[in-house]
Amino acid sequence: MSETINPDQQPESNQSGIGFATQANSGGSPQIQNLIDASLGRPTPSADTTNDAADQSSPVDVQLYPSIIYASYDFQNQNKYKIVWRGSPNFWSGRDGQTPVAICDHIMQGSLEASDGWFKNRRSDVSSHFGVGQDGRIWQWVKAEDTAWANGILQSPDTSLDWLAECVRRNINPNSRTISIEHEGYSGKAFPDAQYQATLWLHRYLCQNYNIQPDRHHIIGHYQITARDRAGCPGNTFPWDKLINDLGSAGAVVQPPVVTPPSNGTDWTQGVTGVVKMQFGPAAITSNNSFVRSRPSLTAGDGTLVRTLNKGTVLHFSGYTDVGPEFRGESRWYLITEADGGGWIHSLMIA
Numbered sequence: 001m002s003e004t005i006n007p008d009q010q011p012e013s014n015q016s017g018i019g020f021a022t023q024a025n026s027g028g029s030p031q032i033q034n035l036i037d038a039s040l041g042r043p044t045p046s047a048d049t050t051n052d053a054a055d056q057s058s059p060v061d062v063q064l065y066p067s068i069i070y071a072s073y074d075f076q077n078q079n080k081y082k083i084v085w086r087g088s089p090n091f092w093s094g095r096d097g098q099t100p101v102a103i104c105d106h107i108m109q110g111s112l113e114a115s116d117g118w119f120k121n122r123r124s125d126v127s128s129h130f131g132v133g134q135d136g137r138i139w140q141w142v143k144a145e146d147t148a149w150a151n152g153i154l155q156s157p158d159t160s161l162d163w164l165a166e167c168v169r170r171n172i173n174p175n176s177r178t179i180s181i182e183h184e185g186y187s188g189k190a191f192p193d194a195q196y197q198a199t200l201w202l203h204r205y206l207c208q209n210y211n212i213q214p215d216r217h218h219i220i221g222h223y224q225i226t227a228r229d230r231a232g233c234p235g236n237t238f239p240w241d242k243l244i245n246d247l248g249s250a251g252a253v254v255q256p257p258v259v260t261p262p263s264n265g266t267d268w269t270q271g272v273t274g275v276v277k278m279q280f281g282p283a284a285i286t287s288n289n290s291f292v293r294s295r296p297s298l299t300a301g302d303g304t305l306v307r308t309l310n311k312g313t314v315l316h317f318s319g320y321t322d323v324g325p326e327f328r329g330e331s332r333w334y335l336i337t338e339a340d341g342g343g344w345i346h347s348l349m350i351a
């Protein structure tokens with residue numbers, strides 16, 4: 001929706017300190033605002049998960065520009081899924097001497113955002129390695145090398161699975177031998193194709209990278225570990241046959257994922273006023289040599305330049321401020337998500 005005026009004719013370095021800028025429209029859309037409000041994951045009284053209020057951003061005055069759609073995979077190249085790092089405090093470092101031999105599939109009984117709030121809550125004592133949204137987003141909370149807290153309770157486990165029978169026999173926590181994938185939605189409901197394709201891709205990627213056999217002995221449901229309390233996880237609509245069949249199909253090549261790194265601990269919001277925290281994106285950089293700064297700044301020599309990005313670079317964001325230094329009438333700056341490297345970029349650099 002933004003109009004770019006001869007971006008390549010602009011000087012690539014200038015005294016503004018923001019890199020070259022384009023003319024951009026920035027009208028908010030109330031319709032889309034509703035959409036993103038719904039996806040913010042704020043706790044609601046009816047939610048069956050208990051998000052930690054401290055994890056939630058307080059301001060709700062959220063504007064969304066029409067070109068910024070909430071999704072985390074590359075719509076231009078849908079085969080190349082992006083795994084967005086979210087992080088959770090609920091895990092054990094390492095795998096207690098075990099290696100992952102199976103994938104355990106789950107259903108969230110809710111939204112990706114609600115699960116995110118739950119997994120980030122220290123008091124919930126639960127997490128998952130991955131979660132797949134109904135729109136194909138893939139989020140990650142625990143490194144595959146570490147042990148997520150997803151399916152540790154043995155209740156009438158399916159001991160026809162050799163590796164699980166051994167867990168019972170040798171008192172091995174099944175979490176240490178499994179990679180967990182949660183799925184947005186509800187038990188017994190249909191899996192949208194975008195979600196199916198994303199989880200198929202993720203299963204394929206994990207099978208190839210961790211040498212997991214793509215069969216029903218090694219791709220299992222939570223109900224096979226915790227039979228009584230999780231009988232409906234992931235539910236009777238989970239596409240087991242299709243998944244195993246598609247995983248086994250010849251010629252399936254997995255493109256390497258764009259795995260986003262965990263946060264390096266930089267607090268990009270420190271000293272920045274008016275920060276509204278929210279997740280949105282992707283959006284593309286509109287010109288070459290766009291400056292990313294450690295805080296909103298127009299000054300060329302103040303040491304805030306973190307890196308430069310070229311036209312077409314796709315970014316996701318975790319917030320913005322409307323009281324940054326003004327450039328060409330615009331004072332909005334976007335906070336680039338940690339997963340995309342962090343830092344601040346002026347709004348005129350973004351389509």
Ligand SMILES: [Zn+2]
Nearest residue numbers: 106107222233
């Ligand atoms: Zn489950």
